Amino acid sequence: xxxxxxxxxxxxxxEGSIKAKKRPGxxxxxxxxxxxxxxxxxxxxxxAVFLVVQSIPAIAGDPDANPILGGxxxxxxxxxxxxxxxxxxxLALAIASPIAIGIALFISHYAPxxxxxxxxxxxxxxxxxxxxxxxxxxxxxFSGFLQPFFATLxxxxxxxxxxxxxxxxxxxxxxxxxxxxxxxxxxxxxxxMTAICREVFLQTPKLHEEAALALGATRWEMIRMxxxxxxxxGMVSGAMLGLxxxxxxxxxxxxxxxxxxxxxxxxxxxxxxxxIAANIALHFPEAFDxxxxxxxxxxxxxxxxxxxxxxxxxxxVNRRAEFSGAN
Amino acid sequence: MTAPxxxxxxxxxxxxxxxxxxxxxxxxxxxxxxxxxFAIFAVLNAGSPLAELNVAxxxxxxxxxxxxxxxVLSLIAExxxxxxxxxxTALISTAFVIACLPLVSVLWTVVSNGxxxxxxxxxxxxxxxxxxxxxxxxxxxxxxxxxTGLAAIISVPIGLMTSIYLVEYGNGNRLSKGITFFVDxxxxxxxxxxxxxxxxxxxxxxxxxxxMGVMGALALSVLMIPVVVRxxxxxxxxxxxxxxEASFALGVPKWLTIVKVVLPTSIAGITTSIMLAIARVIxxxxxxxxTVGVTANLQLNAFETDNGQMMTLPVFVYNEFMYPSAxxxxxxxxxxxxxxxxxxxxxxxxxxxGRGISKFFAPKTxxx
Numbered sequence: 001x002x003x004x005x006x007x008x009x010x011x012x013x014x015e016g017s018i019k020a021k022k023r024p025g026x027x028x029x030x031x032x033x034x035x036x037x038x039x040x041x042x043x044x045x046x047x048a049v050f051l052v053v054q055s056i057p058a059i060a061g062d063p064d065a066n067p068i069l070g071g072x073x074x075x076x077x078x079x080x081x082x083x084x085x086x087x088x089x090x091l092a093l094a095i096a097s098p099i100a101i102g103i104a105l106f107i108s109h110y111a112p113x114x115x116x117x118x119x120x121x122x123x124x125x126x127x128x129x130x131x132x133x134x135x136x137x138x139x140x141x142f143s144g145f146l147q148p149f150f151a152t153l154x155x156x157x158x159x160x161x162x163x164x165x166x167x168x169x170x171x172x173x174x175x176x177x178x179x180x181x182x183x184x185x186x187x188x189x190x191x192x193m194t195a196i197c198r199e200v201f202l203q204t205p206k207l208h209e210e211a212a213l214a215l216g217a218t219r220w221e222m223i224r225m226x227x228x229x230x231x232x233x234g235m236v237s238g239a240m241l242g243l244x245x246x247x248x249x250x251x252x253x254x255x256x257x258x259x260x261x262x263x264x265x266x267x268x269x270x271x272x273x274x275x276i277a278a279n280i281a282l283h284f285p286e287a288f289d290x291x292x293x294x295x296x297x298x299x300x301x302x303x304x305x306x307x308x309x310x311x312x313x314x315x316x317v318n319r320r321a322e323f324s325g326a327n
Numbered sequence: 328m329t330a331p332x333x334x335x336x337x338x339x340x341x342x343x344x345x346x347x348x349x350x351x352x353x354x355x356x357x358x359x360x361x362x363x364x365f366a367i368f369a370v371l372n373a374g375s376p377l378a379e380l381n382v383a384x385x386x387x388x389x390x391x392x393x394x395x396x397x398x399v400l401s402l403i404a405e406x407x408x409x410x411x412x413x414x415x416t417a418l419i420s421t422a423f424v425i426a427c428l429p430l431v432s433v434l435w436t437v438v439s440n441g442x443x444x445x446x447x448x449x450x451x452x453x454x455x456x457x458x459x460x461x462x463x464x465x466x467x468x469x470x471x472x473x474x475t476g477l478a479a480i481i482s483v484p485i486g487l488m489t490s491i492y493l494v495e496y497g498n499g500n501r502l503s504k505g506i507t508f509f510v511d512x513x514x515x516x517x518x519x520x521x522x523x524x525x526x527x528x529x530x531x532x533x534x535x536x537x538x539m540g541v542m543g544a545l546a547l548s549v550l551m552i553p554v555v556v557r558x559x560x561x562x563x564x565x566x567x568x569x570x571x572e573a574s575f576a577l578g579v580p581k582w583l584t585i586v587k588v589v590l591p592t593s594i595a596g597i598t599t600s601i602m603l604a605i606a607r608v609i610x611x612x613x614x615x616x617x618t619v620g621v622t623a624n625l626q627l628n629a630f631e632t633d634n635g636q637m638m639t640l641p642v643f644v645y646n647e648f649m650y651p652s653a654x655x656x657x658x659x660x661x662x663x664x665x666x667x668x669x670x671x672x673x674x675x676x677x678x679x680x681g682r683g684i685s686k687f688f689a690p691k692t693x694x695x
Contacts, residue, residue, distance in 0.1 A: 036488035102422025130610020248517020
């Protein structure tokens with residue numbers, strides 16, 4: 001639980017008052033703490049600069065001499081991977097959002113108060129599981145577990161109009177499809193989304209809730225009328241932070257999918273789009289020469305997309321309260 | 328005290344619970360629905376062994392029966408509004424249970440599959456010259472400890488000093504607001520981008536294809552610093568201002584106040600946030616794959632520039648799974664599971680100890 005208390009603003013000393021003596025220890029300490037803060041900004045700027053510098057040979061260079069592009073234009077190489085990244089992340093977001101909001105409501109408004117902290121801790125444990133363990137679980141257990149359901153899905157709603165755009169067969173025999181990857185991703189982004197939603201739900205003014213209840217609202221009506229409108233911004237930014245995590249998550253997609261650079265919306269077939277991060281992880285160890293630059297350039301695209309998503313989400317969340325999902 | 332009235336009070340025919348379902352009825356209906364559902368699945372499963380009973384399917388159907396039943400019942404006995412309320416209560420509780428299922432499933436599969444290779448060989452052998460069965464992860468365990476340790480040595484001072492700047496010196500000026508914002512954004516940087524960044528920097532100085540342990544440590548630091556900053560910042564902010572003012576009043580310089588008063592008060596919480604940050608980065612795979620690389624040998628020197636690859640536990644799991652040995656792929660998968668279990672145990676231990684520290688050593692802040 002994070003309880004942020006604002007440090008009360010210290011009163012500015014009146015004009016011409018005695019100033020504290022500058023001691024060497026003070027100067028060293030304030031200087032080094034300022035330096036540490038600036039290092040962080042430099043690191044972030046350097047990330048952007050170095051990625052851009054390393055990307056130029058891939059984007060501006062000769063595609064024929066590039067071992068990965070092999071004559072193909074960089075943008076036509078990168079676009080399918082960008083599609084795979086966005087598609088898998090959006091699927092994960094669509095699955096995780098209602099569940100995360102449900103969990104957050106359960107912890108903040110339904111569970112007994114004593115239990116709530118324990119339940120929150122259980123959800124935080126999900127965040128502690130390393131991504132590679134999720135990947136192993138998704139590839140070796142979860143995909144096999146889901147495959148029969150997928151087969152049923154393709155036979156039933158896969159034949160319906162409109163829905164067959166997503167669920168049509170032939171079904172993958174291994175179950176290692178983009179939907180499995182999206183499900184694993186959604187489990188991985190649940191904790192951050194839940195944490196943010198829970199935090200904003202708890203900030204709902206108690207008077208609003210009690211007023212709704214006093215007017216005879218049921219608990220759900222109270223939530224719908226008092227809690228959800230208040231928390232709308234927080235829920236949006238929680239979803240965007242989850243989206244940011246899903247966009248950059250590497251291992252779940254790499255280990256679950258055997259993807260290829262295609263643009264396909266089908267969820268259950270054996271041909272699946274690949275994400276940028278998974279493509280980098282798969283090909284980076286063997287890449288050489290300008291091939292490395294090509295992969296770094298796709299990484300730059302990923303960096304820009306996630307940076308934008310995160311920045312907007314943080315901007316929304318910072319308007320309301322000081323809270324981050326960092327712990 | 329008034330004298331007890333002699334008239335008998337007429338019990339009104341309607342009580343507050345009139346028109347409501349009895350208090351325990353949701354639980355009773357839930358148990359009933361589950362019994363019905365499991366009975367159906369048991370009948371369908373009659374011919375085959377008990378282990379093939381579709382528990383997940385039975386739980387799902389039971390939940391659907393419960394949701395439909397409580398909605399209809401409440402619609403009849405109560406009102407449409409109460410029926411909606413009960414429906415949403417059921418759905419929201421289900422959402423929580425759904426989130427717990429993968430956690431239980433992950434823990435169960437990792438423990439049950441990983442135990443097979445949790446033997447002395449696993450913790451004393453590397454993969455050098457191991458082709459089929461046998462072999463171990465001692466090189467990966469050492470690599471993980473060294474790389475993560477270095478990352479912690481780099482990130483903790485920077486993160487802690489930054490949070491001290493934000494709380495003690497920044498006073499909400501424009502720079503500290505900017506740092507807070509970008510630190511928050513940094514928590515969302517994809518881990519693989521951190522790996523690419525460090526690789527891009529080192530490739531300029533050491534030429535292409537460079538792999539070193541310290542590169543991995545730096546990549547992990549990029550991911551770890553923001554977590555440390557936000558964690559310790561929150562801990563420093565809850566140090567009561569009276570303590571600082573009392574120290575200033577005694578003529579103690581500001582930096583000594585921070586070192587002797589503020590930090591000792593919040594040290595338990597800061598330790599917790601550092602351990603949680605370590606637990607978060609110790610499982611990172613992608614940046615280590617790009618910067619530290621893959622090797623079968625024990626490599627303890629993180630600053631070796633020539634063949635400096637180090638194995639780490641997450642990369643070991645990834646590598647054993649993605650590129651299993653051709654002669655006995657099952658042995659590779661067993662090693663992957665065992666390494667995953669080792670990693671999971673380390674992470675859970677860090678989490679439990681970290682949270683325990685802040686719980687047991689937290690200063691008494693009551694009386695305010």
